[in-house]
Amino acid sequence: LGAATVGSGRVASQRAGATLVATWPPDGVAGVPSALVDAAFHFDDALEGQAGLGLSGPGGAVPGETSSADCEALGWAEGTCVTLRWDGPLTPGPHRLLVPATLRDWTGGAVGPRETGFTVTESAPPLALLPLTCTREERAAEGTCVRADDASVVLRVVASAPVRVWLRAEGRTLRQAAPRGEALLVLTELPPATELPASLRLVGLDGTTLERTLTLATTPPLPALALAEVCSDPVGREPRQEWVEVLNYGDVPVALDALTLADAPDAPGDALPPLVLAPGGRALVVADAFVPAESPEPIPAGVPLLRIGTSLASGGLTNAGEPVLLRDALNRRLAAAPAQATGSGRCLRNAAPERRAGQWSVGPCTPGAP
Numbered sequence: 001l002g003a004a005t006v007g008s009g010r011v012a013s014q015r016a017g018a019t020l021v022a023t024w025p026p027d028g029v030a031g032v033p034s035a036l037v038d039a040a041f042h043f044d045d046a047l048e049g050q051a052g053l054g055l056s057g058p059g060g061a062v063p064g065e066t067s068s069a070d071c072e073a074l075g076w077a078e079g080t081c082v083t084l085r086w087d088g089p090l091t092p093g094p095h096r097l098l099v100p101a102t103l104r105d106w107t108g109g110a111v112g113p114r115e116t117g118f119t120v121t122e123s124a125p126p127l128a129l130l131p132l133t134c135t136r137e138e139r140a141a142e143g144t145c146v147r148a149d150d151a152s153v154v155l156r157v158v159a160s161a162p163v164r165v166w167l168r169a170e171g172r173t174l175r176q177a178a179p180r181g182e183a184l185l186v187l188t189e190l191p192p193a194t195e196l197p198a199s200l201r202l203v204g205l206d207g208t209t210l211e212r213t214l215t216l217a218t219t220p221p222l223p224a225l226a227l228a229e230v231c232s233d234p235v236g237r238e239p240r241q242e243w244v245e246v247l248n249y250g251d252v253p254v255a256l257d258a259l260t261l262a263d264a265p266d267a268p269g270d271a272l273p274p275l276v277l278a279p280g281g282r283a284l285v286v287a288d289a290f291v292p293a294e295s296p297e298p299i300p301a302g303v304p305l306l307r308i309g310t311s312l313a314s315g316g317l318t319n320a321g322e323p324v325l326l327r328d329a330l331n332r333r334l335a336a337a338p339a340q341a342t343g344s345g346r347c348l349r350n351a352a353p354e355r356r357a358g359q360w361s362v363g364p365c366t367p368g369a370p
Helices: none
Strands: 020-024 038-043 055-057 060-062 064-070 080-085 093-099 114-121 140-142 146-147 153-158 161-171 170-177 184-188 197-204 209-217 225-231 243-248 260-262 282-286 305-307 325-326 333-337 348-352 360-364
Touching: 020 114, 020 305, 038 093, 055 170, 140 209, 153 161, 153 197, 153 209, 170 184, 225 325, 305 360
Parallel strands: 282 305
Antiparallel strands: 020 038, 038 080, 055 060, 055 093, 064 080, 093 114, 140 146, 146 153, 153 184, 161 170, 161 197, 197 209, 225 243, 225 348, 243 282, 260 325, 325 333, 348 360
């Protein structure tokens, strides 16, 4: 370490070498049935061959054959996927999926050595959907919870073991690998006020399949409201000087008096005071004790202040970041800001308020201004 070492590198425009993203069974999972007959590796880029990918158990190496696989069919994002298959049941006990040091990616770089582990049992409990308590934003549907707005449907499911999940609706298929049995499937760009016949399929580690038939539905058109900016870590006193900016990005006025602001999907939220927000209008939701003159950034004249109590949400917004949700009287989510820390005196800003999910980044605070 006494002398500097100088090297050079090139930033790839698209592909930059492979790393192991995930394995199936997932790393660390217990209760894998001995009837398991295959495993899978997911890499984020192309490989030079598959030699050396393998499985070891209590008795040593498990003989098997590898083959290329479609990542999406396995419930993963694009990349390079390899399946490993063997004959006969596995021996109960710890097992390891192995990526050898000799395995190379398309650049010639070493991908391994890497390994993940799982534990095999002679018999595992049957695959089942676990009981769910739906939030006030969701409705129960065939053992799942569904949240909808006028352009998207979000389905939440929790299984008793790792599963691969397929949701088919509106002529498309969503796939997801759920290492802990928890899956969140999001259908977007849907028409409002539309019923969507759907089928849900879950496949467990041993091939057990659960299927459900669902009727999903989007809501009628919702008000064109967005959360444009969130100040959760102000320079001034907290939680007094925190604020959330609401924007009407539509072309008709919107009454805000039936809406609530919350910091969790199941929190009742604080009711907004009466106000009709004009098209293009902005308003700041603040605590009762908020002092405009103490804001480091000037608030434009005429921007309404909607005072909703001693603090925003449940005791104020944490500096570490927590979600902010705007809902109507029927608990339908109109807009949301993600949980993200910003640092003192900086704000979470929405560059695409016309999208339900928004497009969020951290930057200077501009309360009440574009």
